[in-house]
Amino acid sequence: MSQRLAELAATTDLAADPVGFASDPWWLILFKAVLVFAFCVVMTLFAIWWERKVVAWMQMRIGPKHVGPQGLLQSLADGVKLAFKEDIIVKAADKPVYILAPVVSMVPAFMAFAVIPMGGQVSMFGHQTHLQLTDLPVGVLYILATASVGIYGIVLAGWSSGSTYPLLGSLRSTAQMISYEVAMGLSFAGVFLYSGSMSTSTIVGQQGDTWFAVLLPVSFIIYIVAMVGETNRAPFDLPEAEGELVGGFHTEYSSLKFALFFLAEYVNMVVVSSLATTLFLGGYRAPWPITAVWDGANSGWWTLLWYFLKVQLFLFLFIWLRGTLPRLRYDQFMRLGWKVLIPTSLVWLMLIATVRAMKNEGYDYRGIVLGIAGAIIAILVLSVVWDMFRGTDDEEEKAKAAQPPPGAPGAAEPFDPMAGGFPVPPLPGQELPPVPRRAVRRAEPVGAMVGNGNGTGSADDESATDATDKEV
Amino acid sequence: MNLYAPILALGGIAAAFGVVSLVAGALTGPKRYNRAKLEAYECGIEPTPQPAGGGRFPVKYYLTAMLFIIFDIEIVFLYPWAVYFDSLGIFGLVEMALFIATVFVAYAYLWRRGGLEWD
Amino acid sequence: MTAGLAAATVAAADLSGRGGPGFLSPTGAEVAFVLIGLVVLGSALLVVTTSQIVHAALWLVVTLGGLAAEYLLLTAEFIAWVQVLIYIGAVVVLLLFGLMLTRAPIGRSTELDSLKRWPAVLVAVGATATLLTVVVDAFHSAYLDLGKTDDGSARVTGESLFRVWVLPFEVLSVLLLAALIGAIVLSRGRADADGKGR
Numbered sequence: 028m029s030q031r032l033a034e035l036a037a038t039t040d041l042a043a044d045p046v047g048f049a050s051d052p053w054w055l056i057l058f059k060a061v062l063v064f065a066f067c068v069v070m071t072l073f074a075i076w077w078e079r080k081v082v083a084w085m086q087m088r089i090g091p092k093h094v095g096p097q098g099l100l101q102s103l104a105d106g107v108k109l110a111f112k113e114d115i116i117v118k119a120a121d122k123p124v125y126i127l128a129p130v131v132s133m134v135p136a137f138m139a140f141a142v143i144p145m146g147g148q149v150s151m152f153g154h155q156t157h158l159q160l161t162d163l164p165v166g167v168l169y170i171l172a173t174a175s176v177g178i179y180g181i182v183l184a185g186w187s188s189g190s191t192y193p194l195l196g197s198l199r200s201t202a203q204m205i206s207y208e209v210a211m212g213l214s215f216a217g218v219f220l221y222s223g224s225m226s227t228s229t230i231v232g233q234q235g236d237t238w239f240a241v242l243l244p245v246s247f248i249i250y251i252v253a254m255v256g257e258t259n260r261a262p263f264d265l266p267e268a269e270g271e272l273v274g275g276f277h278t279e280y281s282s283l284k285f286a287l288f289f290l291a292e293y294v295n296m297v298v299v300s301s302l303a304t305t306l307f308l309g310g311y312r313a314p315w316p317i318t319a320v321w322d323g324a325n326s327g328w329w330t331l332l333w334y335f336l337k338v339q340l341f342l343f344l345f346i347w348l349r350g351t352l353p354r355l356r357y358d359q360f361m362r363l364g365w366k367v368l369i370p371t372s373l374v375w376l377m378l379i380a381t382v383r384a385m386k387n388e389g390y391d392y393r394g395i396v397l398g399i400a401g402a403i404i405a406i407l408v409l410s411v412v413w414d415m416f417r418g419t420d421d422e423e424e425k426a427k428a429a430q431p432p433p434g435a436p437g438a439a440e441p442f443d444p445m446a447g448g449f450p451v452p453p454l455p456g457q458e459l460p461p462v463p464r465r466a467v468r469r470a471e472p473v474g475a476m477v478g479n480g481n482g483t484g485s486a487d488d489e490s491a492t493d494a495t496d497k498e499v
Numbered sequence: 500m501n502l503y504a505p506i507l508a509l510g511g512i513a514a515a516f517g518v519v520s521l522v523a524g525a526l527t528g529p530k531r532y533n534r535a536k537l538e539a540y541e542c543g544i545e546p547t548p549q550p551a552g553g554g555r556f557p558v559k560y561y562l563t564a565m566l567f568i569i570f571d572i573e574i575v576f577l578y579p580w581a582v583y584f585d586s587l588g589i590f591g592l593v594e595m596a597l598f599i600a601t602v603f604v605a606y607a608y609l610w611r612r613g614g615l616e617w618d
Numbered sequence: 619m620t621a622g623l624a625a626a627t628v629a630a631a632d633l634s635g636r637g638g639p640g641f642l643s644p645t646g647a648e649v650a651f652v653l654i655g656l657v658v659l660g661s662a663l664l665v666v667t668t669s670q671i672v673h674a675a676l677w678l679v680v681t682l683g684g685l686a687a688e689y690l691l692l693t694a695e696f697i698a699w700v701q702v703l704i705y706i707g708a709v710v711v712l713l714l715f716g717l718m719l720t721r722a723p724i725g726r727s728t729e730l731d732s733l734k735r736w737p738a739v740l741v742a743v744g745a746t747a748t749l750l751t752v753v754v755d756a757f758h759s760a761y762l763d764l765g766k767t768d769d770g771s772a773r774v775t776g777e778s779l780f781r782v783w784v785l786p787f788e789v790l791s792v793l794l795l796a797a798l799i800g801a802i803v804l805s806r807g808r809a810d811a812d813g814k815g816r
């Protein structure tokens with residue numbers, strides 16, 4: 028116990044050089060780094076198998092079962108298979124960027140893991156060391172920064188492919204990730220307010236009595252939603268909405284380059300799950316009923332077990348969501364991010380700040396609670412009323428939209444496939460206007476089209492620019 | 500600075516892994532040249548040629564990025580404020596409330612102008 | 619602008635080599651500082667010389683990342699990561715969005731080679747000289763003890779920001795307000811005039 032106190036004291040923000048983090052010899056640093064890397068890769072392989080298995084059970088299927096016991100080696104086999112596939116670099120690609128993009132999206136995902144506390148202090152080859160690679164005083168900001176660098180992998184992959192749909196997909200997922208990064212960042216602020224530090228190990232240390240998930244339920248929920256959006260997972264997996272965008276930003280990638288994007292996605296999942304564990308669920312500390320009966324639960328290597336179980340909990344949540352919820356539409360998704368999550372977290376942050384300031388000034392606790400509860404109820408009521416009015420508006424709009432457009436089949440309004448800003452197929456009853464390039468194609472011999480024929484290319488280009496110009 | 504040595508080590512390992520897999524993918528895979536394979540796949544039908552200007556996209560992406568910068572800056576100010584909050588007291592609360600309120604005006608304006616509507 | 623920044627950085631690097639004790643036996647940190655400064659300078663030059671517009675943005679990322687590393691070496695940990703989060707994670711993303719909104723062709727764009735090369739060089743040299751003079755004048759006697767490392771922590775930053783620099787902080791919020799409203803007006807003015815309202 029006294030040892031843990033010392034450890035706590037050593038890792039506070041003010042201590043310039045937390046004992047135990049900077050004192051590792053170089054070989055131990057390297058060993059731990061390799062361990063963390065291996066952990067991430069193994070977790071990826073495991074999570075892919077686990078996801079396929081759980082989703083299969085949820086859908087009354089069996090899932091992978093042939094490779095290894097219970098199909099456990101399936102994802103490894105998939106990885107090896109990808110390695111033996113042809114590495115295609117499409118002709119239109121910007122080569123250096125195209126090759127760099129998978130690495131750019133993968134490396135930050137791994138680097139974010141460096142400040143995740145996976146356990147307490149243990150003895151490794153006779154050295155006392157933490158089950159955490161390093162501890163920065165600005166740890167959580169560091170994770171946020173690495174996440175924002177990871178976005179480049181997606182932007183560059185989409186742009187450098189030299190193909191329209193991947194570019195659209197990458198723009199979309201970038202807009203999605205930056206939107207949810209804001210909500211995520213705002214939900215952290217409440218944690219910092221309570222812990223007085225941005226260092227992950229101190230934040231875990233501060234949750235000795237109560238988890239921040241209990242103290243800051245709203246922050247916790249916002250973080251959960253934001254973390255699913257940030258990792259592009261269902262129900263927010265719009266970047267890979269097959270019906271709209273084919274594969275999204277990685278459509279033109281093959282072989283191990285494609286595998287690296289996959290790796291990045293799953294490592295990101297493990298990182299955000301670990302961060303949720305660290306910030307809100309007491310990190311590597313044992314949950315309450317266990318600590319009550321067993322004193323040793325929070326010491327040594329046992330801490331790794333608690334960390335692992337909590338991360339598994341979040342990974343299961345990811346899979347559960349995927350197995351349960353349909354994908355959101357893009358506008359619904361952006362509305363949720365910008366109009367619900369961000370204002371809510373700002374209001375919530377000012378609320379807890381007010382409570383904390385008043386408590387620090389020594390006001391009566393009960394009065395504050397009553398006042399806050401009143402304010403919350405008032406806001407809730409207001410929002411419900413607002414929603415009701417909005418609801419009627421929406422329904423009216425829907426009713427308007429539902430009025431059958433093909434009432435006058437034919438000429439009332441010529442069908443414009445680019446009217447909504449992106450091409451859509453005609454509804455029953457609507458008819459596509461004659462496309463100029465189709466006439467051209469019929470007129471020309473077939474061979475002219477195949478070799479990227481310049482004869483028709485210019486006409487194509489022009490019509491396409493016209494359409495896009497109109498849209499902007 | 501010793502605190503950053505592990506980060507460099509981990510980043511180095513990850514980057515080495517990435518480079519090795521890029522090289523391995525190029526070496527282990529078969530190479531069977533076919534002109535059709537090198538065309539963009541896009542969505543399975545004949546690809547839309549990228550327009551001469553490089554293509555245009557709804558300006559809303561730009562607004563989203565702009566709003567993102569504004570809120571990111573706000574977040575960056577919120578963090579030291581939250582860490583130092585207990586020593587600032589009511590004064591700090593009022594300071595930040597003013598700041599957030601001003602930024603919120605911009606946010607509300609964007610909302611009213613329909614900048615947050617996606618179709 | 620970036621060239622100027624880089625020059626300022628190199629100037630600062632010079633200072634840390636010359637101004638502090640131990641000019642003849644530079645520490646590892648000082649050597650790293652100068653080396654990263656050179657990387658920053660090189661990538662800044664590439665930003666202005668490359669003829670592929672998206673590559674220029676990417677070299678800008680390298681430049682800004684190098685500056686973040688310099689901040690780290692000067693123990694301004696908080697600022698360093700803010701630099702990564704804001705400049706690399708937000709500003710250049712906005713830049714890329716802006717490029718892709720208008721045009722971001724793969725390959726060289728010949729119209730990027732301006733004919734007014736000499737006036738540009740003149741302006742750049744002038745800006746660099748001004749910055750150098752200002753930086754050297756302001757900091758020629760400054761000395762930072764790198765051993766005392768909590769100067770750049772979030773707590774110290776918060777203290778000086780919210781106790782000493784309150785007014786600039788509040789004024790900044792107005793700046794942000796103006797920036798966003800400017801962006802809205804710029805991007806939506808024409809659409810509204812067309813009656814599209816999107």
